[in-house]
């Protein structure tokens with residue numbers, strides 16, 4: 001898979017915020033932290049399969065890819081759905097990848113996210129020792145790959161290589177759709 005292919009996987013996850021997600025097995029629900037969260041908004045309206053869209057969650061998606069090219073972590077922004085300030089796409093994907101590898105060190109891994117990371121997620125990317133970061137659209141209000149500041153140029157103990165914007169227009173499309181829908185309400 002190419003860098004664009006991985007980013008499109010992240011875009012699909014961002015779109016789940018708008019459209020709802022596919023059916024997940026109980027094990028996947030545990031991994032996604034959705035198990036036991038009997039908040040109706042987390043489940044499809046008919047209760048049968050899939051997950052409902054969360055109309056208040058800004059659509060951002062993220063995947064973490066291992067050095068052999070396998071996607072080992074997936075995340076989408078679920079801050080409103082989970083009522084958790086830290087439930088950003090990157091943190092969710094990093095948590096899943098750490099669980100998959102049984103380690104907090106994601107050395108050699110690449111992270112693809114549809115929106116320029118905020119300070120919390122940039123910090124999580126550094127702490128997880130992510131080797132390469134690919135971001136989609138720029139974020140002028142909180143972006144830490146140069147928009148507000150460039151956290152990755154600071155003298156921390158780890159420096160991921162940063163690439164972006166990648167597929168900026170495709171990454172911005174779900175965000176544009178989201179904010180257009182908000183204005184209609």
Ligand SMILES: [Zn+2]
Pocket residue numbers: 088089090117118119120121122
């Ligand atoms: Zn973030």
